[in-house]
Amino acid sequence: MSLLRNPWARTALVALMAAVALTGCAGNKKKPRLAYEERPVELLYATGADRLDRGQWSQAVDYFQEVERQHPYSEWSRRAILMQAYAHYQGNNYPEAVADADRFISLYPGNATAAYAYYIKAICYFEQIVDVGRDQAATGQALAALSDVTQRYPRTEYAADARLKIDMVNDQLAGKEMTIGRWYMRQGDTLAAIGRFKTVVDRYQTTSHTPEALYRLVESYMTLGLVEEAKRNGAVLGFNYPGDVWYSDAYRLLTSRGLRPATEPGGERRGMMRIPFLHRKAETVRPPAERLAPPPAAPAPTQPN
Template identity: 30%
Template structure:
């Protein structure tokens, strides 16, 4: 009888050890599976196979939403989307991370990537290989990027990404100011002189310390001349001559040197001889980036 009890005790102990071993192997297998998937996603990222990296990271998070690699996978998914030129998806992934982990020590990276994704959204595949003037394109993404970088600096002024964000904001500000000058030039071509003046004044008032301010003053001077507001035109010319004496629209005497000047329209002899039918004066255009940018 005593021997039966001993055998039963040994069997029970063996079964408990077996169950414990199975549980440990099961846990080890789960960790190994998660780690293996994470390492696989790292291989895709390192080889710049970003499409597969996105799929791998998404699969990792779906299978192990509370695993030890889940938060890191969410962060790296932002980068993978961005690197795959999926800028809207990168912004969505960054927003999701910020919403789920507002106190995460690396949440500033999510804010930075939101700005960087919007910053890069205007650049399509052709713009990377062909010369293009992005100041003549839609600026909604540039404005969004500026706002996102500003939010990063407001929330995390000591972030390691702050310096790069400031540099990009400076470039974006110059871009937005130049865009306003391009719009003013368009209004000149359409004969909308008051609208052109308003664009020039907007640059002078809201984009101070940008290279486009010089052209903004020239736009105001030209617009006021065409509107017959010579006193306002002279005020703009005086400010332009004082701050930007080498501006191409000024002559050596600091006078506004344009086809449409305070002395009247400067017409060619062909235009005069043909009573205005041939060789009409070109609409004024201002783009002096080579001199001031």
């Protein structure tokens, strides 16, 4: 007997097809929004803040979005945009956090708290920086955004944190130049390597990579037979970093060729330590605490005369 002629088989088949259809719909379904229920703005905002404190980033976003949806023209709505940016950032949803920050800047460019929107956007780029062996697109974006914060809001705590991170970003960019320069040296393309090392010395001279870059220039110029250039870079290295191991190596290299640098290696100074590139969310400045005025109280009922 055919399965389709069997009523029990037909019932089971229909149930199976319905289950498959529901499964497919569930797989394509976006995250559900909070069911619309008109609630006081203070309650919505306070609940979102509570979810932030608990580390429930996705739920916090839901409540702050609801503030915007139900009370779009209130002070609370403006504040909720920044809180969404912060919650998205904490949840590592950097594209959404940047979009929130850009939306705030577009809507409220002259507001005092726009400083935080610029800051959290810069931090999102900063935390997407990867090791020097990979593409550094986010590094360039981070440097531009962090510099924007220091230029626009130089006396804020955001600028203070941005300056520290700019040093780290420059160290990262210098490290990328050094990686490429060493690769050129291994390939025998000494002129190309020199270009990379000179970039570090000229553009990133305050980073931890400068002593090695100067040594590599000594090494490269000696390879090309440009003795005077090698001596000049060795002298700069010895004057600025006399106790650094890279100068000790440069000194040995120059003296092995019969050259005698004016400065002998010393032990009183060490080269700069490489800045550890770490992302610590706990050190990120939280959104500014604003005093938002509560809604006006309802007028008292008139007493009969």
